[in-house]
Amino acid sequence: MYVRPAAAAAAAFLGFTLTLLGGTAASAATGPSVPSSPSGSGSGPRSGVPAGTAGTPGLPGPVVYAHRGASAYAPENTLAAIDLAMRLGFDWVENDVQRTKDGELVVVHDDTLARTTDVEQAFPDRKPWRVKDFTAAEIATLDAGSWFGEEFAGERVPTLRQYLARVDRNRQRLLLETKKPELYPGVEKQTLQVLDEAGWLDADHVKRRLVVQSFSADSVRIVHDLRPDLVTAFLGTPTVADLPKYARFTDRINPWHTTISADWVAAVHDLRGAHGKAMEVDTWIVDDAATARKVQGMGVDGIITNAPDVVRQAVLGAFAY
Numbered sequence: 001m002y003v004r005p006a007a008a009a010a011a012a013f014l015g016f017t018l019t020l021l022g023g024t025a026a027s028a029a030t031g032p033s034v035p036s037s038p039s040g041s042g043s044g045p046r047s048g049v050p051a052g053t054a055g056t057p058g059l060p061g062p063v064v065y066a067h068r069g070a071s072a073y074a075p076e077n078t079l080a081a082i083d084l085a086m087r088l089g090f091d092w093v094e095n096d097v098q099r100t101k102d103g104e105l106v107v108v109h110d111d112t113l114a115r116t117t118d119v120e121q122a123f124p125d126r127k128p129w130r131v132k133d134f135t136a137a138e139i140a141t142l143d144a145g146s147w148f149g150e151e152f153a154g155e156r157v158p159t160l161r162q163y164l165a166r167v168d169r170n171r172q173r174l175l176l177e178t179k180k181p182e183l184y185p186g187v188e189k190q191t192l193q194v195l196d197e198a199g200w201l202d203a204d205h206v207k208r209r210l211v212v213q214s215f216s217a218d219s220v221r222i223v224h225d226l227r228p229d230l231v232t233a234f235l236g237t238p239t240v241a242d243l244p245k246y247a248r249f250t251d252r253i254n255p256w257h258t259t260i261s262a263d264w265v266a267a268v269h270d271l272r273g274a275h276g277k278a279m280e281v282d283t284w285i286v287d288d289a290a291t292a293r294k295v296q297g298m299g300v301d302g303i304i305t306n307a308p309d310v311v312r313q314a315v316l317g318a319f320a321y
Helices: 007-021 025-030 079-087 138-141 161-167 187-197 203-208 217-226 240-247 262-269 289-297 308-316
Strands: 062-067 092-099 105-107 171-178 210-214 230-237 252-254 278-285 302-305
Touching: 062 079, 062 308, 079 092, 079 161, 079 171, 092 161, 092 187, 105 187, 138 230, 161 171, 171 187, 171 289, 187 217, 187 262, 210 217, 210 252, 240 262, 240 278, 262 278, 262 289, 302 308
Parallel strands: 062 092, 062 302, 092 171, 171 210, 210 230, 230 252, 252 278, 278 302
Antiparallel strands: 092 105
């Protein structure tokens, strides 16, 4: 579900948003300064997680999630992408977790390394360059930024531990996806172990800063069974008739935006999820203003986007924040 906006439009939106925030595109690309307080902390409970109100406290609107970081403007799933999301004022970031040959969890979307790294040049004889066929040390040598832009040359594929440390440093929140769990037996338990060791399963993180999602209903169910206190989400669009089955082990249904209607969203909201609260809908991937306003009108609770500033501007208005 990767969508990269046209470079010219993305640059225009980025420059506009950073101007409003008092920054510049150049300063955003070269590195963030940690804010004194979390942005978009919100005011009310949202399945145990305070609503980000489109990334701005006190203002109405869906919560905006930076998909793989601010991935319209920086290489996806890198530390640069989440740093840029932070500088743009977004505390919710989304990522993808897979496992290396030697058992390290890394943050990368595809189950191969070819699209977002220089693995074909670095290891020409290792086709098809699957994540699970490389050690963590080998992956750590790869350039995960040059494919996106020369200014990101040398960005690396972060381990989950490195990623969690940066999200914590930035005072951000995490929508974590167990990616293709069928390829990595036991990845749910391992992910929870890493989260625990990194301090992400304490009361503060569990209540306000962490959601675990997957396209695999079995994976979501496993996470719920292992940690019933965690907020979980299923990626997909079940039929209205099937929704009660999902409500037994998850709190949210996160569908592709082209597959939903206002009636479907209302049907999800009518159900109580695993924690006894109204179920919610966070839709993906929305990168343009018209679609953002459309799904907002359907009543979605959150919007997952590569271009979070574009979506925030659309749902709040250019000067709302």
